[in-house]
Amino acid sequence: MFMKALLAFIPISLVLKYGVHAPPMWIFFTAVLAIVPLADWLRKATEHVAVHAGPTIGGLLNVTFGNMAELIIAIFILISGNTQVVKAQITGSIIGNALLGLGLAIVAAGFVKGGGRQKFNAANAGQLSAMLFLTVITLTLPAIFDYTEQLPAFAAEAGTRANLDERLSIGVAILLIVVYLLNLVYTLVTHKDVFAAPEGEAGHGHGPENPWSLPVALGVLLGGTALIALESEMLSGALEATASTLGLSEFFLGIIVLAIVGNFAEYLAAVYFARKGQMDLAVNIGLGATIQVALLTAPLLVIIGALLGHPMNLVFSSPLELIAIIAVALIVTSVTKDGETTWFEGVLLIAVYIALALAFYFVTPRGAEEAGLILRALGA
Template identity: 90%
Template sequence: MFMNALLAFIPISLLLEYVFHAPPLWVFFTAVLAIVPLADWLRKATEHVAVHAGPTIGGLLNVTFGNMAELIIAIFILISGNTQVVKAQITGSIIGNALLGLGLAIVVAGFANRGERQKFNAANAGQLSAMLFLTVITLTLPAIFDYTEQLPAFAADAGTRTNLDENLSLGVAVILIVVYLLNLVYTLVTHKDVFAVAEGGHGHGPDKPWSLPVALGVLLGGTALIALESEMLSGALEATASTLGLSEFFLGIIVLAVVGNFAEYIAATYFARRGQMDLAVNIGIGATVQVALLTAPLLVIIGYVLGHPMNLVFSSPLELIAIIAVALIVTSVTKDGETTWFEGVLLLAVYLALALAFYFVTPRGAEAAEGAALALRSLMG
């Protein structure tokens, strides 16, 4: 009901942008609120198409459209040339899915089931955790490479270093996409029985499936509307950040990442509340893996094709620490195949601590630091 109510922001945002020419801040937040229910309807439509297409095709559709809202938002921001915000959105999606989404699901499951320990398939969670560590290696490697090229022993000039970063990122992107495709073959073809057992018996499909034309219509219509809202959102991003006194980096890593993945949070929490922790864990960690191994590499390749090249060099140490923290704490929480509500609290605590750090990496934080430095110099002078 709440999601359907948010659909009202679709016409509101369009009127504000094209009729009333409202301030960018209004357009930005109404577009954000419009994308949230559209992403959820995209998820629903995918589930209904999967009923008609079968489990294998359905799995591929879930992969294709699972992060469609996030991908479309990132593409429009990439076209505007703001690659740092795109990379911030990638980082935000990784930490958001694994810490915020999974953390909320575990807490909800704990309280919905009177504090009992919730069990899930440890082997499946272990495979996902291994892929998380692959994410850590492949996303930190370009940053370390870039730093190495700046050392006196190498001392590559800025132009050469940029070309090398782009070439390395394209190579890493291809590797990640190949690994992700092989993972699909593993889970949907060669070992589908193992994963069917892990997810079976839950009855998580739609009770009354839509007809195939209706499901496809919702899928295509939702995608088109998300693209329209994303274009408005990207156009208002810079002015919104300036008005709020925040950095575009913070809006990308927290706001845009949450908006693009909100449907996953809702789905993981819904299944967790029903005691279906296998599905909740698969959604939380699986969405994180999908962002790192599919969405991010696709954005690198799309940027290259569109003439807006983006590398995978995460220049902020905070981003690298955040990605490493995700792999470590998620593996620690899920390695025994069971969770309690307090472990969900731990995930949420890490997310909030990281969000707070990212908040202070803003113009507001920089101004405060500069003011403190000036005050200190005046006292010493």
């Protein structure tokens, strides 16, 4: 019911933008609220198409459209030339899915079960945790490389360094996509029995009870994608003015607001399945979405940016972003390594997210740049 009510913001946002030419802040927030239900309908349509396509193709469809809303938002912001906001959105999605989304799911499951322990597939969680550490390595490597090129011993010129950063980022992006595809083969084909949901969950959450016909599902999928693209274009155009009006940095809007909007459907799905006692599905959604952002969405944005003439590298200029990504891998591994959780561990994940959000609220792009300069000075 909540999602259906939010659909009203689709025509409202269009009227504000093209009818009355409302202030950018109104357009920004109505577009944000319109994208939330559209992302949820995109997820539902993918599930209905998967019923007709089979489990393997269905898994591939979930990969393709699972983060479509977030990808489309990022592409329009990338086209506008604001690569720092795109990278902030990537960081925000990684920490949001793994900390906020998974944390809410664990808390919800804990209270439903009266505070007991919730069990899930430890092998699957361990695989996802290992990929999180791969994410840490590959996303920090370009930043360390950029820092190295600024040391007196190397002293690469700014233009040369930017070119090297871009080439390294493209190489890393291709590597990450290959690893992600191999992970799909591993989990969906060669070792699918290891990662299958327990028998009690097999009939739930893997497909709707009353599936739509294939034409209807495809129509919703294509129509939802088109509407998300339209709303994303409106949102990206109003981003700078909204940040100025609210006295916030575009960096904060990207790392918190846009990241939550792009992944809100995943949060709801994770909580929904957790409340039904299907923790394997909840963990898969929370951590799987995190992995998908890091190993697929971010690399795709690097390649798309190069093709569109708006190059984006994977060098995160703010040390705080790198610390946040490292923190995610450490605490998520600590919480999920034994294959069971309690509601308090969910609270811990949410607390880390709130602490990071507060830091991102007070930091500014200029502050991040100055922090980077201090670190370089100390290194020199």
